Amino acid sequence: MNKLSGAALRQSPTRRASPLSGPLPWLLPVLLMIGVFYLYPILDALRLAFTNASLIGREETYTTRSILAMLANPALGTVLRNTAVFTGASVIGQVLLGLAIALLVVRGERNRLPGMLALRTIVLTAWVIPGVANGIIWSMLFNEAPYGAINSALRLLDIPPVAWLSNPANAMISTIIANVWQGTAFSMIVLYAAIKSIDPVLYEAAAVDGARPWERLWFITLPQLRAALIVNAILVTIQTLNTFDAIISLTGGGPGRATEVLSLFTYNTVFYSYDLAGGSALSMLMLLISLGLACVYALFLPRPEAIR
Amino acid sequence: MARPSKTSLIANCLGATALSLIALPAFAQESLVTRDRVGPADAENVLTFRLTAYDLYSADPATAEGFAELFTDFIQQHPGWRIDTQLQTGNLNEEQARILEQSQAGRGPDCAMIDSAQLATFKQAGVLAPMNDFFTEAEIADLFPFVRDGVSDEEGNLLALWWFTDLRVLYRNTEYVPEAPQTWEETEAAALATVEQGLEGILFNGGRTEGTAFDWMAFFWAQGGELVDENGRPIFHEGENREKFLRALEFVDGLVESGAAPQRVTTITTYDDITASAAAGTTALFIGGNWQYAQLQSTLPPEEAAKWEVSELPGPTAEERATGTGGWAIAALTDDPAKVEICAGIAKLYAGPGNAFQRLLPTSAALYDEYDEFAGAEFGVFAAALENGQARPGVPFYPEISTQIQVLLGEVLSQSKEPEQALDDAAAALIAAYDRL
Structure with missing residues (x-):
């Protein structure tokens, strides 16, 4: 063992001089992977945003007109407002509901209640359903025809039917409900794992001090979950900003533009208007918004020294 | 049970082989389409x-x-x-x-x-x-x-070979609407009569889908409206076309406002949604494609299917007709x-x-x-309706025109914008896009 170590030490100056020494060879595969599959598409989208590229295939020239036109598009204000409402409400809804279910499951497991595994599985089922299927399921539930599922149930209870999707304001709420229903499981799993890792000694000490349940939640659980909550919020925000599959099958962005969010607007720009440059400009805007929000969240992450 | 002899086993094997050989071409025939x-x-x-x-x-x-x-x-x-x-x-x-x-x-x-x-x-x-x-x-x-x-x-x-065409027609259940409405006014009256009988009124595509724009364009075309000029530039928002466009918009807006059509038309994005309502007996009047006739005939019991008839889409007057093909x-x-x-x-x-x-x-x-x-x-x-058939304008910019019309129809039908404002907004967006693209 010592002999080997000695030999390795003797060879070390030669190895340092070699281009194959150091961390680079070990990092190269992952750098290549990120470069080819992540960085290149981003750079190409950035390049396309500065062109007049179209799916119709005319000659490509470099210009800033596509970006300026997209920023001046009268629909962009409505779309950004929809995106803010949809993302904000979805993130708050998913994190709060995910936290509530995680607390419920942990509490149930602590009290050895039966069915906790089944509860977790049921919640997760919604998460594995593809977005398009999620939209179709909710469009059947929200269907405003006399045979629509929810409205039929309301009629049985002598409650007047609700314009779930045809009223612009309700349509946004319905879209958020469908998205929260699907995304809650992700938050639940992240927060469930985080709650399980909280040192039980903290709760025992609080019990000795006579802390009530809401005080244990406020002074122990939530502060201990801070990092998990923020990371969860970042991931859910990015995921929600990119959501368009559920919306396209639920409302198609309508009525009018009432539920058209930035990702759907980008998709429509490319695949309906064949405007590749405009779509690329919008996707750059989405990237900037995602990065900006991630940076804002990161400011609230606990510092390493604070954790120590 | 007696064991089969070696001779009969061989005979059976040969028989099975012969049968397989006979069946093989048939099997091969079937596998030509996978x-x-x-x-x-x-x-x-x-x-x-x-x-x-x-x-x-x-x-x-x-x-x-x-x-x-x-x-x-x-x-x-x-x-x-x-x-x-x-x-x-x-x-x-x-x-x-x-x-x-x-x-x-x-x-x-x-x-x-x-x-x-x-x-x-x-x-x-x-x-x-x-x-x-x-x-x-x-x-x-x-x-x-x-x-x-x-x-x-x-x-x-x-x-290319345009191998089949289709057109939009007015479907009615003759039990509720015996006579085919010929004009917009008659259509609204007939739809209101069905509402009084507990039905939904007239249904049509009103969501974010190509069908919404295309079905509605027939009402614009019936008045002689033109979507684009010879260079493909949108002109439906200018001059006489603007008046015709607004009249066609006000017709469908009026259907929803009067209750002749339910506001849920803004959520209808497929013809199948409408067929489902007709099959469920919740509507007696709808604007649909010609192919839905066969669907209704095969979906409904014969005595119910026989009640459904088709007629040309109504126009502002009985003489002004068009249908999208x-x-x-x-x-x-x-x-x-x-x-x-x-x-x-x-x-x-x-x-x-x-x-x-x-x-x-x-x-x-x-x-x-x-x-x-x-x-x-x-x-x-x-065949009679095809005589007033109107194809989409053959311009590459058409998808953008359709998108803007879908949006403005959704805004008008959901009562979130007045027809004039919706038209102005759509026209501004379209012209900006046309000048750039």
Whole structure:
């Protein structure tokens, strides 16, 4: 063992001089992977945003007109407002509901209640359903025809039917409900794992001090979950900003533009208007918004020294 | 039970082998059509064909079986060939964009079904191969004029075969609406009468879908309105066209405001939603496509189906009528003449026996006489309505026009914008996009 170590030490100056020494060879595969599959598409989208590229295939020239036109598009204000409402409400809804279910499951497991595994599985089922299927399921539930599922149930209870999707304001709420229903499981799993890792000694000490349940939640659980909550919020925000599959099958962005969010607007720009440059400009805007929000969240992450 | 002797075992084996050999050709015949190909797997020549899921791979077993037989006959008449089939998903806009992009990059299918609404885009992109050599002059001359214009380029080349057309008509349940409404006013009155009888009123597409814009355009066209000028620039928001556009908008807006149509029309994005309502008996009046007639006949019990009749879409007056005509084309996207010939053969297969099998509307007058399937009374109504048929403007900018009209109709029908404001906003967005694109 010592002999080997000695030999390795003797060879070390030669190895340092070699281009194959150091961390680079070990990092190269992952750098290549990120470069080819992540960085290149981003750079190409950035390049396309500065062109007049179209799916119709005319000659490509470099210009800033596509970006300026997209920023001046009268629909962009409505779309950004929809995106803010949809993302904000979805993130708050998913994190709060995910936290509530995680607390419920942990509490149930602590009290050895039966069915906790089944509860977790049921919640997760919604998460594995593809977005398009999620939209179709909710469009059947929200269907405003006399045979629509929810409205039929309301009629049985002598409650007047609700314009779930045809009223612009309700349509946004319905879209958020469908998205929260699907995304809650992700938050639940992240927060469930985080709650399980909280040192039980903290709760025992609080019990000795006579802390009530809401005080244990406020002074122990939530502060201990801070990092998990923020990371969860970042991931859910990015995921929600990119959501368009559920919306396209639920409302198609309508009525009018009432539920058209930035990702759907980008998709429509490319695949309906064949405007590749405009779509690329919008996707750059989405990237900037995602990065900006991630940076804002990161400011609230606990510092390493604070954790120590 | 006695054990079989060695002789009888050998006889049984030989019998089974003989039966297998007899059955083998039949098995081979069946396997000529699979989920991803038509023809023998080891064929020398291969053509890739991207098709929709409404015929050979239809969810309806009878349709799929009928087309499998047609394709089997076709491939047997073209020995040495195999057709590799590629199915388009239900997201047709995205599929059409993908075909266009792949064809421009040289990776597209050899032959594909193209939505007639996208033909102008494909023509402008220059990816369609002329098929003139495989059609006689008489065959080309027999195409309906709007079809011939749609599939020909400036040099008169036939760039695709628009194999079936469709049109929009007014459906009514004669138990509730005995007489066909001829005007907008009569339509609103008839719809209100059905509402008084506990039904939903008139249904039509009003969500974010091409059908919404296209169905509604008939009301604009009925007044002689024009969407674009000869250069393809949108002009529907200017001068007389603006007045006509607003009148057509106010007609559908009035239907919702008066309760003659439910506000939920803004959520209707497929004709199937409307067929479902008709089948459920919640509506007695709707604007639909001609193909829904056969759907109703096959869905409803015969005595209920018999109550449904079709008539021309109403106009502002009984004399001013129009209907949007769509449909699908088949085009070759390859330079290989042998493949173009096979593609043209497939197009003829769909246009003739394929249309007859599905009872769709052929685009050539001669085919109506050739097949008995087009003898039904409803085809008389369709043929009369086709005289006022209007195809989408053959300009590549059409998808953007359609999108803006879908948005403004949604805004008007959901009462979130007044017709004038919605039109102004849509026109501003369209002109900005037109000037840039």
